[in-house]
Amino acid sequence: MPLSLSRGTRSRGFTLIELLVVIAIIAILIGLLLPAVQKVREAAARAQSQNNIKQTLLACHNGHDTTSYLPPVVSFWWSNPTNFTYSNSDATFYFSLLPYYEQGAISAGISNWGGSGLGQVGSTGKAAMSFPIKILTAPNDPSGGDGIFARGFNADWMWDPAKSAGGVDVALCSYACNFQVFGRPGQNANDPWDWQNTAGKSTLQGISDGTSNTIFVAEKRKACGPAGTPNNSNTFGTAWGHPADDRYWPTFARIPVSTGVPVDQRQFPVPQFAPTNANCDNYRAHGMSSGVIMVGLGDGSVRGVSSSITQATWSQAVQPRDGSVLSSNW
Structure with a gap:
């Protein structure tokens, strides 16, 4: 005779209350886990940004070994460019450091x-500055899409097909160089906006404060402004x-608080x-998180600078020849 289950021995499922309790426990666990996951992601992004900055510092030193000079902030054919031989315009x-990023094919391929x-690079129809470079983009930079x-740049004197197409694309980056190191701010000291101040002929030997006390490179957002794009x-x-x-x-520390010193x-x-997009100041460096900004020093080291840093200490680290000792909040 076949066996059969009686009504009293049927298996019992979860009640609604038990199911809600399980869901609540899972939600609590996820809530506890998410901050930890976010911290891991931030740490990984920060480590990648450190490595990107490190590559720029190495490129600066290799360029200096080759040419005896550091690269300029910006140089122009009419403003006494530096002796970086591959930057003669x-x-x-x-751009001056492209060969030391193993990106020399971009500058070497320019046909005009x-x-x-x-x-223009070869027959691509694209300007050299239109090509994105991965190591110049911070993974945690929220700006710039x-x-x-x-089509970010156009001018009457541009080459075709760029001119007829409405301009060329401009590739953005997440880092900038220290104007006080790579520019020549004393060229026209009374007017820090003067373009004649840009093409520095700096050397490592000229940094009297020491390369371990001087910021060379810092993070800076790709885009900065009310629209956020x-x-x-x-x-x-x-x-x-x-x-x-x-x-x-790609620079910061260009415009001082006061020119009266x-x-x-x-x-x-x-x-x-x-x-935020609304309060972003493009003439400053930008930390990608609320608590720290990654900077590269002239000795090749990379470190985080806390948001508690004072203007005096930041200025001491930016100035290559002020003769001061970095304050305790550095």
């Missing part, structure tokens, strides 16, 4: 305007190879930490 800091980021300012006329940004518009020069004693605004 209009160049930026990063040799030595300029505005030149895909990092391309579409580089395609808006009110938006500034950071472009690795764009020399023609100072709204996009000697050049080497001037102070500069502290970086902004995780600024």
Whole structure:
């Protein structure tokens, strides 16, 4: 005779209350786990940004070994460019370093305007400054979308087909160089906006404060402005190879708080930490998180600088020849 289960021995499922309790426990566990996961992601992004900055520092030193000079913030054919032999026209800091990023094919392939980021690379129809460079993009940079300012530059004197197409793309980056090191701010000390101040002929030996006490490179957002995108006329940004518009020069510490003191004693605004699109100041460096900004020092080391840093200490670290000792909050 076949066996059968009686009504009293049927298996019992979860009640609604038990199911809700299980869901609540899972939700609590997820809530506890998410901050830890976010911290791991931030740490990984910060480590990648450190490595990117390190590559730029190595490129600076290799370039200096080859040419005896550090690269310029920006140089122009009419403003006494530096002895970086592969930057004999209009160049930026990063354009000058292309051969040391193993990106020399970009500058070597220019078929017009040799030595300029505005030149066309071969028959591509693209300017040198239109090509994105991965190690110049911070993984935790929230700005600038895909990092391309579409048709971001145009001028009557440009080559075709770029001119007829409405301009060339401008590739953005997440890092900038220290103007006080790579520029020549004393050229026209009374006017820090003067483009004659840009093409420095700096050397490592000329950094009297010591390379371990001087910031060379820092993080800076790709896009900066009310719209939060580089395609808006009110938006500034950071472009690795764009020399023609100072709204996009890859630099910081250019404009001092006051010009009423000697050049080497001037102070500069502290970086902004995780600024919003509305309050972003393009002439400062930008930390990608609310608590720290990654900077590279002249000795090749990379470190985080806390948001508690004072203007005086930041200025001491920015100035290569002020003769001061870094304060305790460094």
